[in-house]
Structure formats: structure tokens, C-alpha cells
Amino acid sequence: MTLDQCKCNETVLITHLIGASPFRRRLMEMGLVPDTNVTILKVAPFRDPIEIFFKNCRCILSKNEASLIEVRSQLK
Amino acid sequence: MIVALVGNPNCGKTTLFNQLTGQNQHVGNFPGVTVEKKEGFLLKDPSVSLIDLPGTYSLYPFTLEEKVTLDYLLNQQLDCILNIVDATNPQRGLYLTTQLKDLNIPMIVLFNMMDEVQNNHESIDLALLSKSLHVQIFPISAAKGIGINDWTHSLKKISSSIPISYGNHPLFQLQKNIKELIRPFSAYPMHDSAMIIQGNDSLFKQLDSSTQNKINQKIKDSVSKQNDSQGEFISFRHHWIESLCERACSKKNRSKETKRSLFIDKLVTHRFYSIPLFFIFIMLIYGITFGPIGSFLSEITGSFINLIQSMLTILLDSLSVSPWLKSLIEDGIFIGISSILSFLPSIMLLFLCLSFLEEVGYMARVAFILDAPMKKIGLCGKSIISLLIGMGCSVPAILSTRTLKNEKERKITVLLVPFISCSAKLPVYTLILMSFFSSKPFWLFLLVGLNLLLALLFSAFLNRFVFKQELSSTLLELPNYRLPTFKSLFQTVKQKAIDFIVRACTILLIASILIWLLQSFTPDLQYTTTIQESILAQIAQTFSPLFNPLGLSDWRIVTALISGFTAKEAVLSTLSVLFQTSISALPTLLQSLISFPAAVAFLIFFSLYTPCVATISAINKEFKSTFFTLEVILFQTSLAWLIACFFYQTLTLL
Structure with a gap:
């Protein structure tokens, strides 16, 4: 599953980031590395981008890039 | 003396710059206000010239303005880097701090917005952070003008930088090994080594082929899966910082400020109301x-x-x-x-x-x-x-x-x-x-x-x-x-x-x-x-x-x-x-x-x-x-x- 497929208010765990683009690098540099919890907070009025919460920080991220982030739902 | 102000976008860098130099520039609450570097003199000590560089998340530039920051740091003779970290989110800011440490330039770290941290009844063990990162850290509040001049006493005493030790981690060993290999060709070997591991080719291409082969072999030996040295290196740094922050910072709930912002955004970025509101x-x-x-x-x-x-x-x-x-x-x-x-x-x-x-x-x-x-x-x-x-x-x-x-x-x-x-x-x-x-x-x-x-x-x-x-x-x-x-x-x-x-x-x-x-x-x-x-x-x-x-x-x-x-x-x-x-x-x-x-x-x-x-x-x-x-x-x-x-x-x- 990738991050763009997740529902609002769902918290997931990053397992892997796909590709080798500069954008992937930037996502990781900002802290979206494997084993990080991410919560989807909101989807923008026009369905893109999404708003996410991780490591005590809020970011907006286009769905295109969210699809680079592989996640799995958290076992509670 | 020349001191460069470096930090993430939106960490209060420009506010601090204005407070320290008395110059009035624009302070914006969105990333990207400082697009060109700005210079001023410390009000307290005019012999110190302060450079405000564009905010950046990393020393591996991603946008034009981030390149301005990197180029300045690498090409100017700096006496000291003044690194500003948003204390309400130290994990984010410290990633840049670890990269700045790789440059081996004398550095002082300022934890900004400490008033907000205290306001939320949280604490940060600055002594522990300081010991692990081998830098002096000062708590400040740039907006309120608290503690903003405390660091100036240490400025004259700092002359060298002690590198961070990440212990026995294979990627840290790799970084040190490559550093030894490129030392003759590089002014900032520790930084360049990190850049090479992350796949930045500009320095790598200048090396002779035998050094290139040695480096490639070393990377291959240290990286576990799928040849993703970049991803593994960034993850290693982030996880190191995360565990450090877990030890140094009290348990983080969403802060009052975050909760308030989320509440306001219920309306301001609402699916239907946000557009008319704009x-x-x-x-x-x-x-x-x-x-x-x-x-x-x-x-x-x-x-x-x-x-x-x-x-x-x-x-x-x-x-x-x-x-x-x-x-x-x-x-x-x-x-x-x-x-x-x-x-x-x-x-x-x-x-x-x-x-x-x-x-x-x-x-x-x-x-x-x-x-x-x-x-x-x-x-x-x-x-x-x-x-x-x-x-x-x-x-x-x-x-x-x-x-x-x-x-x-x-x-x-x-x-x-x-x-x-x-x-x-x-x-x-x-x-x-x-x-x-x-x-x-x-x-x-x-x-x-x-x-x-x-x-x-x-x-x-x-x-x-x-x-x-x-x-x-x-x-x-x-x-x-x-x-x-x-x-x-x-x-x-x-x-x-x-x-x-x-x-x-x-x-x-x-x-x-x-x-x-x-x-x-x-x-x-x-x-x-x-x-x-x-x-x-x-x-x-x-x-x-x-x-x-x-x-x-x-x-x-x-x-x-x-x-x-x-x-x-x-x-x-x-x-x-x-x-x-x-x-x-x-x-x-x-x-x-x-x-x-x-x-x-x-x-x-x-x-x-x-x-x-x-x-x-x-x-x-x-x-x-x-x-x-x-x-x-x-x-x-x-x-x-x-x-x-x-x-x-x-x-x-x-």
C-alpha cells in the first residue's frame, strides 16, 4: 500500500520509499524515513494535495509524491 | 569576524537576524522569505558581521535558494556558523545540524522558540544534546528577544569543531573510510564523503578511476539491500537523531500551538468553505x-x-x-x-x-x-x-x-x-x-x-x-x-x-x-x-x-x-x-x-x-x-x- 491510498485520519508506518529521484531524497531528508509514523490529516478541496502529520510536523504533499511512499497499517 | 546564520525555513532565523542587527527585513510565516543572503553587523559587537542565508532543510540543495546557502558555506571563509533550530521540533532541525557538523567549521547552535516549549510544560535536556553533538547550545526566543545575545561570549573562544561520533554504525564507518580516500582532493572531506554516499556525483566525477572503484567497492560492502546507499544513509542519520531526541526531550504531545492551528484549519482549509474564504x-x-x-x-x-x-x-x-x-x-x-x-x-x-x-x-x-x-x-x-x-x-x-x-x-x-x-x-x-x-x-x-x-x-x-x-x-x-x-x-x-x-x-x-x-x-x-x-x-x-x-x-x-x-x-x-x-x-x-x-x-x-x-x-x-x-x-x-x-x-x- 502507498500513502496516497490511505484514508483520512489513518496512521500508518513507512516501510520503504520507491525510486531514486531528488524528490524522494527530499522526502527522506525532511524525516519521512522508514519506521516513521505518518497520519493523514486532510485532503485538499480539489482532492490534491494531502496534508500529513509526522514527527510533530505538518506538511502538504501531492498525491503523486505520496505514491512514492510505501506504508503498512499499524498493528494495534 | 564573519558569522553565517543557517537553519530550516521558518525557524525564526530572519526574526533573530533583525533582533541582532537592528535591520528590518521581512519576516514571513511561510518557507522562503530570505531568497538572497543578507548582511548586517551585530548591534552588540560591530566587529562581528552576520550573514542571513536562505533557509534550507539540507546541505544537498534541492531548490535554487538552497544552493545559495550551500555555495556560500563552502566558498567563504567563515569564522563561525550560527545554526538555529526550532525547539518545538528539534528532530527536523538537527538533521541539518549533523550535516553542518560534517563541514568541520566552528559552530554554535541556538534553540529558538524555547518559550513555546516551556509554555507546553515540556523540557529539553540541552546538556545531553550538547554533549552528543559536540556543540554549545543556547536556548533563546527570537520573537520575545530572550537570550539572543548570550552566545556572543562564546564566539571568540570557539576555534575548532569536534566531529560527532555515531558509534559503530556501518554507515558511519563507511563515511569515515571514504573521507580518508578523498582527503587529498577535498576541502570538506567529511561533507563530501556524505554527499558521495548519497549519490551526489559532482565531486565523485573529478576523482581518478582507481579511487572511484575503491569507493564503489566500500559502498557496496556497507549497504545491505538494493544498493540504496542514499536512503540508508539518510535513514541512519534520522534514526540516530530520533533516539537522541527521545532521550533528551520529554514525551511530546501535540503542542497547544499545533492544536490551535489544527482547529483554525478546520475552517480555513475546509473542503467547501476554504475557497470562498480565500x-x-x-x-x-x-x-x-x-x-x-x-x-x-x-x-x-x-x-x-x-x-x-x-x-x-x-x-x-x-x-x-x-x-x-x-x-x-x-x-x-x-x-x-x-x-x-x-x-x-x-x-x-x-x-x-x-x-x-x-x-x-x-x-x-x-x-x-x-x-x-x-x-x-x-x-x-x-x-x-x-x-x-x-x-x-x-x-x-x-x-x-x-x-x-x-x-x-x-x-x-x-x-x-x-x-x-x-x-x-x-x-x-x-x-x-x-x-x-x-x-x-x-x-x-x-x-x-x-x-x-x-x-x-x-x-x-x-x-x-x-x-x-x-x-x-x-x-x-x-x-x-x-x-x-x-x-x-x-x-x-x-x-x-x-x-x-x-x-x-x-x-x-x-x-x-x-x-x-x-x-x-x-x-x-x-x-x-x-x-x-x-x-x-x-x-x-x-x-x-x-x-x-x-x-x-x-x-x-x-x-x-x-x-x-x-x-x-x-x-x-x-x-x-x-x-x-x-x-x-x-x-x-x-x-x-x-x-x-x-x-x-x-x-x-x-x-x-x-x-x-x-x-x-x-x-x-x-x-x-x-x-x-x-x-x-x-x-x-x-x-x-x-x-x-x-x-x-x-x-x-x-
């Missing part, structure tokens, strides 16, 4: 600037200027100066400048509104709600921020596009900025609207709307036919809402007012005097009071046939439009000078001079034609092509002419 905010800005408050302030300034004028006339009469000197002072200098200054209150109100939205943190929300539709026409959410800044002035708007990663989006944004009605155009709009229209804000909104519509069509055209498609991406931090301090708002508005007055007293003064000279002398250089005989009349009459189809054949109006190339406000001062009348008498004069359709054509032509000199040079700097810049001038002017002509002809037929 338009309400824009209308409010225009309403405040041109509605009752703006007009009231303008009237006060206007009567004050009239008072000075009558005093000036009495003074000049009593001195019995020669007629040409009296004319130069009264009709050349005074009328030109005073006509502009009476709009100072409106323009300050506009900047007050814009900087309030910016500092509160609303701009990043606009980027969020409008990103998708903007992508459709080749822009992105962040472009809106540049365009909104363009409501104030085109030059900073064009500079702010450097925070855009995507080159296509950046170029289209630059090209759209001239379509946005900047504050300098507003006095001229107001004059025409006062003369011909009853409900000012409504018609103004219509005109701005028309410009916006054209901008969107133009953008869609560029996106479809001119620039090649590029994959576009969006990643932007949403800062917590922060109420700007009265002081910082006041400083911003004061700075803009000073800029405006300086422009009035320099560019506009020169333009006014030049226009006066041209209109007061005949081609054989005789002083004349009949304007029809002047040089100016001759020049303008050659151009005026071009404006016949717009109903604007009067040569004085043509001259005014030409003078608008120096600065948009100059159109107004030129009109005042040419008609030898004060601003308050201009509307009646214009009514008798041009028809209603011609007034509409004038407004449209004026709002769209060539950008002013300052904007042109900014565009030229961004595109680095004189040919292209000339095209922009030509395109804008022909577009303006065509649209204005269309409206004039249609309205005359009706």
Missing part, C-alpha cells in the same frame, strides 16, 4: 485599502499636502524668484511628488494586510487549497504566494519564485507576475475610477478580475504550447499559526513606506523634472509657457496616432503612459505636471478630456502594458536572456493594446 480575504484587502478607511486617510494626507503647497507659493512669491524657477519647483517637483505621496496611506494599508496574512501563516494554506487547480495551468500552490506578494510589488514577487523547484512552474510564475496589479498601479486606477465610475471597489475588482482571467489563460497557453511538460511535485511545511507581533508588522510597513518615499524622491523626482524640462522648453531650447510648442509635445505627437484606436489621442496622456515605464506611479505625477494642476483637480479635467470608453481603454492598457524598469531587470536576472526580456516587453504591450482596443471599439459601438 476570495473574501482578497476582497477584504481591496475593501480596506480603497474603501472608507483608505479614502479617509488619503484625504487627510491630501489636505496636508495642499496646506504645504499654499505655504510654498507664499514663500516663493515673497522671495520673488524668476518665473522658470518658480515653475520648476511648483509644477515640476512639487506637483509630481505630492500627487504620489497622497496615496502613501492606501499603499501602507495594502502592505499591512499582505504582511499580516504572510506572517500569520495563511499563505501556506492558500498553497494547499489551490494547488490542484494551479497545476492544471502549469503553476503550483506556491506560485499563488508569489502572485499575492505581487499585489504589493512585482520585484520581490519575482525573487520569491526561487523557492519553486520546478523550472517550468517557476518561469510561468515569473511571466504572470506583471499581470497582477501591483500597489504602484493602484493610485492611477483610483484616479481614473474617481473620474468616471461611481462605485470604486466594485470596478476595481472587475479590472483586477479581468487581469487575473487573462493571466490564467496566458498561463494555460504557456503550459500547453511553450514549455515542455515536467513532472510537478508539491512538498511544503504548514507552519503553526502565529500572531505577528505589533513590532514586526510595524517594521515591515515602515520599511515599505520608506521604500515608497525614497522612490518618490528619486526615480519619480527625476522623471518629474525631466518631463518638466521637456515640456517647458521648445526644440530650440527657449523657455516657454505654451506647452504645445515644447519638445515633449513634438515627441508625443509622433506617438499619439498609435493610440487613436484606443480613443487616447491626447498627447499628454500618451506622454504619461510612456513615463510609466520608469515607475507605474509616474503616470500620475506626469499627468499632474502636464496639466499643471493638483491631483484633486485632475478627475474633472479628465472627464472633459476623454470619453467613458476611452477611460476604460486607458485603464485596461495601463494595467497590462510593459512592466516597469525595476521589474524588467528582475525578469532579466531570472531568465538571463535579453532577447527573452525584450519579448516580454513587446508581448505585454501588444496584448495591452489589443485588449484595450477591443474594449474601446465595442463600447463606442454600443
Whole structure:
């Protein structure tokens, strides 16, 4: 599953980031590395981008890039 | 001594810079306010020069402005790096700190916004962080001015940097091994080693092939899966920082500020309400600037200027100066400048509104709600921020596009900025609207709307036919809402007012005097009071046939439009000078001079034609092509002419 497929208010765990683009690098540099919890907070009025919460920080991220982030739902 | 200020976007770097140097620059609550480096001297110790560098998340540059920071750090002889970390989110900021440590330059770390941390009853063990990172850390609050000078005592004592030890981690060992291999070729071996592991080729390609092979082998041995040395290296750093922060920081819940921001965003970025709300905010800005408050302030300034004028006339009469000197002072200098200054209150109100939205943190929300539709026409959410800044002035708007990663989006944004009605155009709009229209804000909104519509069509055209498609991406931090301090708002508005007055007293003064000279002398250089005989009349009459189809054949109006190339406000001062009348008498004069359709054509032509000199040079700097810049001038002017002509002809037929 990738991050763009997740529902609002769902918290997931990053397992892997796909590709080798500069954008992937930037996502990781900002802290979206494997084993990080991410919560989807909101989807923008026009369905893109999404708003996410991780490591005590809020970011907006286009769905295109969210699809680079592989996640799995958290076992509670 | 040279000290460079480095930190993430939005960590309070510019606020601190202003506090330390007393310089008033703009502080925005969205990433990307400092696009060029700025320099100042410490108020407390003028021997220390402080450089404010653009905010960056990493030393592996991603945007143009981040490259400015890296290039400066690598190429300048620095005595010390002053690294600012947002204490409310230390994990984010410390990633950059670890990279800065790789440079092996003496460094001091400041934990900013400590007041917010304490306010949330949380604690950070700065001693532990300091020990693990081998740097001195000082707690400060830049906004409140707490502790901001404490670090200066340590400045003189710091002469070297002790590298961080990440223990036995294989990737740390790898970084050290590669560092030994490249040491002879590199000024910053630890940093370059990290860059090579992350796949940055620029240094790697300069190495000889045997070193390259050794490095490749070492990377292969240390990386576990799929040859992803970049991902593993960044993860390793982040996990190291995460475990350090878990030990040093008390358990983090969402802070009061985050909760408050989330609550406000329930409305501000709401699925249905956010878009109308955005338009309400824009209308409010225009309403405040041109509605009752703006007009009231303008009237006060206007009567004050009239008072000075009558005093000036009495003074000049009593001195019995020669007629040409009296004319130069009264009709050349005074009328030109005073006509502009009476709009100072409106323009300050506009900047007050814009900087309030910016500092509160609303701009990043606009980027969020409008990103998708903007992508459709080749822009992105962040472009809106540049365009909104363009409501104030085109030059900073064009500079702010450097925070855009995507080159296509950046170029289209630059090209759209001239379509946005900047504050300098507003006095001229107001004059025409006062003369011909009853409900000012409504018609103004219509005109701005028309410009916006054209901008969107133009953008869609560029996106479809001119620039090649590029994959576009969006990643932007949403800062917590922060109420700007009265002081910082006041400083911003004061700075803009000073800029405006300086422009009035320099560019506009020169333009006014030049226009006066041209209109007061005949081609054989005789002083004349009949304007029809002047040089100016001759020049303008050659151009005026071009404006016949717009109903604007009067040569004085043509001259005014030409003078608008120096600065948009100059159109107004030129009109005042040419008609030898004060601003308050201009509307009646214009009514008798041009028809209603011609007034509409004038407004449209004026709002769209060539950008002013300052904007042109900014565009030229961004595109680095004189040919292209000339095209922009030509395109804008022909577009303006065509649209204005269309409206004039249609309205005359009706």
C-alpha cells in the first residue's frame, strides 16, 4: 500500500520509499524515513494535495509524491 | 569576524537576524522569505558581521535558494556558523545540524522558540544534546528577544569543531573510510564523503578511476539491500537523531500551538468553505485599502499636502524668484511628488494586510487549497504566494519564485507576475475610477478580475504550447499559526513606506523634472509657457496616432503612459505636471478630456502594458536572456493594446 491510498485520519508506518529521484531524497531528508509514523490529516478541496502529520510536523504533499511512499497499517 | 546564520525555513532565523542587527527585513510565516543572503553587523559587537542565508532543510540543495546557502558555506571563509533550530521540533532541525557538523567549521547552535516549549510544560535536556553533538547550545526566543545575545561570549573562544561520533554504525564507518580516500582532493572531506554516499556525483566525477572503484567497492560492502546507499544513509542519520531526541526531550504531545492551528484549519482549509474564504480575504484587502478607511486617510494626507503647497507659493512669491524657477519647483517637483505621496496611506494599508496574512501563516494554506487547480495551468500552490506578494510589488514577487523547484512552474510564475496589479498601479486606477465610475471597489475588482482571467489563460497557453511538460511535485511545511507581533508588522510597513518615499524622491523626482524640462522648453531650447510648442509635445505627437484606436489621442496622456515605464506611479505625477494642476483637480479635467470608453481603454492598457524598469531587470536576472526580456516587453504591450482596443471599439459601438 502507498500513502496516497490511505484514508483520512489513518496512521500508518513507512516501510520503504520507491525510486531514486531528488524528490524522494527530499522526502527522506525532511524525516519521512522508514519506521516513521505518518497520519493523514486532510485532503485538499480539489482532492490534491494531502496534508500529513509526522514527527510533530505538518506538511502538504501531492498525491503523486505520496505514491512514492510505501506504508503498512499499524498493528494495534 | 564573519558569522553565517543557517537553519530550516521558518525557524525564526530572519526574526533573530533583525533582533541582532537592528535591520528590518521581512519576516514571513511561510518557507522562503530570505531568497538572497543578507548582511548586517551585530548591534552588540560591530566587529562581528552576520550573514542571513536562505533557509534550507539540507546541505544537498534541492531548490535554487538552497544552493545559495550551500555555495556560500563552502566558498567563504567563515569564522563561525550560527545554526538555529526550532525547539518545538528539534528532530527536523538537527538533521541539518549533523550535516553542518560534517563541514568541520566552528559552530554554535541556538534553540529558538524555547518559550513555546516551556509554555507546553515540556523540557529539553540541552546538556545531553550538547554533549552528543559536540556543540554549545543556547536556548533563546527570537520573537520575545530572550537570550539572543548570550552566545556572543562564546564566539571568540570557539576555534575548532569536534566531529560527532555515531558509534559503530556501518554507515558511519563507511563515511569515515571514504573521507580518508578523498582527503587529498577535498576541502570538506567529511561533507563530501556524505554527499558521495548519497549519490551526489559532482565531486565523485573529478576523482581518478582507481579511487572511484575503491569507493564503489566500500559502498557496496556497507549497504545491505538494493544498493540504496542514499536512503540508508539518510535513514541512519534520522534514526540516530530520533533516539537522541527521545532521550533528551520529554514525551511530546501535540503542542497547544499545533492544536490551535489544527482547529483554525478546520475552517480555513475546509473542503467547501476554504475557497470562498480565500476570495473574501482578497476582497477584504481591496475593501480596506480603497474603501472608507483608505479614502479617509488619503484625504487627510491630501489636505496636508495642499496646506504645504499654499505655504510654498507664499514663500516663493515673497522671495520673488524668476518665473522658470518658480515653475520648476511648483509644477515640476512639487506637483509630481505630492500627487504620489497622497496615496502613501492606501499603499501602507495594502502592505499591512499582505504582511499580516504572510506572517500569520495563511499563505501556506492558500498553497494547499489551490494547488490542484494551479497545476492544471502549469503553476503550483506556491506560485499563488508569489502572485499575492505581487499585489504589493512585482520585484520581490519575482525573487520569491526561487523557492519553486520546478523550472517550468517557476518561469510561468515569473511571466504572470506583471499581470497582477501591483500597489504602484493602484493610485492611477483610483484616479481614473474617481473620474468616471461611481462605485470604486466594485470596478476595481472587475479590472483586477479581468487581469487575473487573462493571466490564467496566458498561463494555460504557456503550459500547453511553450514549455515542455515536467513532472510537478508539491512538498511544503504548514507552519503553526502565529500572531505577528505589533513590532514586526510595524517594521515591515515602515520599511515599505520608506521604500515608497525614497522612490518618490528619486526615480519619480527625476522623471518629474525631466518631463518638466521637456515640456517647458521648445526644440530650440527657449523657455516657454505654451506647452504645445515644447519638445515633449513634438515627441508625443509622433506617438499619439498609435493610440487613436484606443480613443487616447491626447498627447499628454500618451506622454504619461510612456513615463510609466520608469515607475507605474509616474503616470500620475506626469499627468499632474502636464496639466499643471493638483491631483484633486485632475478627475474633472479628465472627464472633459476623454470619453467613458476611452477611460476604460486607458485603464485596461495601463494595467497590462510593459512592466516597469525595476521589474524588467528582475525578469532579466531570472531568465538571463535579453532577447527573452525584450519579448516580454513587446508581448505585454501588444496584448495591452489589443485588449484595450477591443474594449474601446465595442463600447463606442454600443
